[in-house]
Amino acid sequence: MRQSNLFKSEQGHIGTDESGKGDYFGPLVAAGIFLPEGQDKVLKELGVRDSKKISDNRIRELSKQIRDGYRHSIVTIGPERYNELYLNLRNLNRILAWAHSRVIENILEEVPCTLAVTDQFGDKSFVLNALMKKGRDIELIQKPKAEEDTAVAAASILARSEFLKRLYYLSKDFKAELPKGSSPRSEETGVELVRCFGADVLNKVAKRHFKLTRRILDAASR
Numbered sequence: 001m002r003q004s005n006l007f008k009s010e011q012g013h014i015g016t017d018e019s020g021k022g023d024y025f026g027p028l029v030a031a032g033i034f035l036p037e038g039q040d041k042v043l044k045e046l047g048v049r050d051s052k053k054i055s056d057n058r059i060r061e062l063s064k065q066i067r068d069g070y071r072h073s074i075v076t077i078g079p080e081r082y083n084e085l086y087l088n089l090r091n092l093n094r095i096l097a098w099a100h101s102r103v104i105e106n107i108l109e110e111v112p113c114t115l116a117v118t119d120q121f122g123d124k125s126f127v128l129n130a131l132m133k134k135g136r137d138i139e140l141i142q143k144p145k146a147e148e149d150t151a152v153a154a155a156s157i158l159a160r161s162e163f164l165k166r167l168y169y170l171s172k173d174f175k176a177e178l179p180k181g182s183s184p185r186s187e188e189t190g191v192e193l194v195r196c197f198g199a200d201v202l203n204k205v206a207k208r209h210f211k212l213t214r215r216i217l218d219a220a221s222r
Contacts (some may be wrong), residue, residue, distance in 0.1 A: 012036040013115040014107050014138075015151025016100045019051070019159035021092065024186045024210050025178035026167035028082050030099035031158035033072040034111050035151035043150050050147035051156040056164055063161030066154050073106035074162050075099050079170075083208050092209075093122030101130035103155075108134040115139045119146040170205055178205060182212055190216035 016032035035043070048066070051059055066072065077085065077099060085095050104116050104127075118127070120142040127140060146152045171178045176193060179185045190212065193201050199217060202208050 012039070012111075012113065013117060013151060014104055014113050015146075015149055015153070015155045016103050016116065016118045017051075017147065017152050017156035017159055018096060018099060018119075018121075019156065019163040021096065022182060023163070023167075023180050023207075024182040024190070024212050025079075025180075025206050026163055026170060027079060028077045028095065028099065028207075029074065029159045029163045029166070030077075030096070030103050031072065031074045031155045031162065032100070032103040032107055032116075033066060033070045033151055033154045033158065034107050034113060035070065035154065039070075040150045043154055048150060048154050048157065050153055051160040052147075054157065059157055059161050059164065062157050066158055070154070071107060071110045072155075072158060073103045074158055075102045075106070076162060076166060078166070079205055079207065080203055083203050086207070086209050094126055096121050097126035097130045101127050101132075104138065105132055105134055108138070113138065115141070117141045117143070117146055117149045117152055119152065120144050174201070174205060182210060187212055187215055187219070191219045194220035 012035050014032050014034050016030060018028060018030045020026055020028040046062060046065060048062060054062070077095070082095070089095060100118055107113065116138050124140060124142045147156055167178055167180065174193065176189060179189060190202065190206065193205065194216060202213060206213065
C-alpha cells in the first residue's frame, strides 16, 4: 500500500505483548499496535488496560474496537508449529522474540516508526537479532510491567482475544472444552484426550514441553 507524506510523518510508537505462554492448551499469540501520538487518552477512556484485569467478554469487545481503529499485527503460533520450534530452539524466550519481531516488522510495513515497547521476557538481544531489515534501526524498550504502556496494554488485549478464539475452535475440533491455564483441570482434560485420541494428540492441542505432559502420559497409561 502506498503511503502518503502525512502518513509517513505520523508520530507514535509500537507496543507488543503475547498471550498463551502460560496456557498448556492452545497457541502462543503475539500482537502489536501502532499508537499514534495523542491517542493514549482515547484508549484509556475505552477501558484499555492489562488484559489480565479484564473479563473475556470485554476483551473480545475491546479487541474489535482496537482492530478497527489502529494499525496492528497478530502472529499466531499453533501448537504443532510451537512444538516444532521448541524442539529446535529449546528456549521459550527465543520463540517469543521471533513472534514479537515479526509483529514489529509487520507494523513497520504499514507505518514508519522509531520506537517499540514490549514486556521484558528475556535478553533484549533476542528480539533485536530476530528483527529483519525494516526493524534494525528501531529503538526497542523492554521493561517489567510494560502493560502500563497503553500501546502494550492494547496489544495484550488483541493477543488474548485471538488466543481465546483459537482455543475455542481447537476445543470444537476435538469435542472437548480445553481449559485455560495449566491446572489439575488441564491435566484431567489431557488424560481424557490421550485416552481417546492417543499420545500424539498433545502435539496438536498442547505445548508439550510443560511438565504437565509427563503427568498426563503417566496417568493415561494406567
